[in-house]
Amino acid sequence: MSDHHDAGQEHDPGPRVGLSPFAARSRVLAALLVEKGVLTQDEIRRQVAATERRSPETGARIVARAWVDPRFAALLREDFAAAVAQVGVDASGLVQFEALFNTETVHNVVVCTLCSCYPRAIIGNPPDWYKSTAYRSRTVREPRAVLAEFGLHLPPEVTVRVHDSTADLRYLVVPRRPSGSEGLSEEELAALVSRDCLIGVAVAASPVAA
Amino acid sequence: MAVRPSPLAVGVGVRVRTTGPSGHVRTPGYLRGASGTVVALLGRFPNPERLAYGAPAPLVALYRVEFAVTDVFGPADGASRDVVTADIYEHWLEEVQDRE
Numbered sequence: 001m002s003d004h005h006d007a008g009q010e011h012d013p014g015p016r017v018g019l020s021p022f023a024a025r026s027r028v029l030a031a032l033l034v035e036k037g038v039l040t041q042d043e044i045r046r047q048v049a050a051t052e053r054r055s056p057e058t059g060a061r062i063v064a065r066a067w068v069d070p071r072f073a074a075l076l077r078e079d080f081a082a083a084v085a086q087v088g089v090d091a092s093g094l095v096q097f098e099a100l101f102n103t104e105t106v107h108n109v110v111v112c113t114l115c116s117c118y119p120r121a122i123i124g125n126p127p128d129w130y131k132s133t134a135y136r137s138r139t140v141r142e143p144r145a146v147l148a149e150f151g152l153h154l155p156p157e158v159t160v161r162v163h164d165s166t167a168d169l170r171y172l173v174v175p176r177r178p179s180g181s182e183g184l185s186e187e188e189l190a191a192l193v194s195r196d197c198l199i200g201v202a203v204a205a206s207p208v209a210a
Numbered sequence: 211m212a213v214r215p216s217p218l219a220v221g222v223g224v225r226v227r228t229t230g231p232s233g234h235v236r237t238p239g240y241l242r243g244a245s246g247t248v249v250a251l252l253g254r255f256p257n258p259e260r261l262a263y264g265a266p267a268p269l270v271a272l273y274r275v276e277f278a279v280t281d282v283f284g285p286a287d288g289a290s291r292d293v294v295t296a297d298i299y300e301h302w303l304e305e306v307q308d309r310e
Contacts, residue, residue: 096253113238140240140294141283160292162279166236167272167297168255 054124056195109200234262246277
C-alpha cells in the first residue's frame with residue numbers, strides 16, 4: 001500500500017503479515033472507509049462488538065417468552081420485529097424475520113442451499129456445519145436422514161418442512177415446549193433451547209436431562 | 211420483465227421457470243422446472259438479480275412456494291409427506307392451470 005493510506009493504518013489493530021487474502025482485503029477496505037470518512041474506527045469497533053455479543057441465548061430467550069406468554073407468541077407469529085422488541089432485541093434491520101412454530105404434526109428445519117443465510121442479526125454467526133456443502137445439499141433432498149444424523153428421529157406422522165432461505169427472509173424455529181417443564185421459570189426454560197433447536201436439527205431438551 | 215398484474219393467490223399451483231438470467235440469482239437450481247403451491251405472499255423487495263450489480267432494482271413480489279420433496283427429488287424412503295419451501299420472486303413463477 002502507498003503512504004497515501006497511512007491515516008487508516010494508524011488504527012490498524014495488528015500486523016498484516018500472514019493474513020489470509022480475505023482478511024487482508026477486509027483490513028484494507030476498513031482503512032479506506034475510515035480514510036474517506038464513510039465510517040469511523042469507533043463505529044467499526046462498536047459494530048464488531050455488537051456482532052460478537054449476538055448469541056443463540058437471545059433466540060432461546062425469545063422462545064421461552066413465547067412458551068410462557070401466548071399473547072407474545074401470537075405477536076411473534078404476526079410481527080416478529082415488534083414482538084422481539086418487547087424482550088429488548090432489535091430486528092429492525094434490512095432483512096425480515098419469521099418465527100417457524102413446530103407443532104405436533106410439523107417439524108421445521110432451516111437451510112440455505114445457495115449460500116449460508118442465517119438469522120445472524122439475532123443469534124450471531126452460524127456453526128460451520130450449517131455452511132457445509134453436505135448440509136446445504138442434503139437437507140432439502142433427504143431431510144429425515146440428515147436429522148437422524150443429528151440424533152433427531154421423527155415419527156412418520158410428523159411432516160418435515162424444510163425452509164430454504166433463498167431470499168429476503170430469515171427464519172428462527174420455535175421448538176415445542178417439552179413436557180414436564182410446567183413449573184420452570186422463563187430463565188430455566190430458555191436453558192432448554194440450544195442453538196440447534198433454533199435451526200431445527202434438534203428439539204428442546206427435557207427438563208430432566210437439562 | 212413484465213410485472214404480474216395481480217398477485218398470485220395462496221393455494222395456486224405454480225411451476226418454476228427453467229431458464230433465467232445468469233449471474234446472481236436467488237432461485238436454486240434444484241427447483242428449476244419444479245411444480246409447487248403458493249403458500250404466502252411475503253411482500254415486495256428490490257429485485258436481487260439487479261440489486262447485486264448496483265442496477266436500478268424495481269420491487270418484485272416474493273412468494274413462499276411449497277414443494278413435495280418427492281416431487282422435486284423423486285420417491286424416497288418414507289419421506290412422502292415431507293416438504294421444502296423456498297422464497298421465490300414472481301418473475302420465476304408461472305401459474306399452472308391443470309394440476310393433477
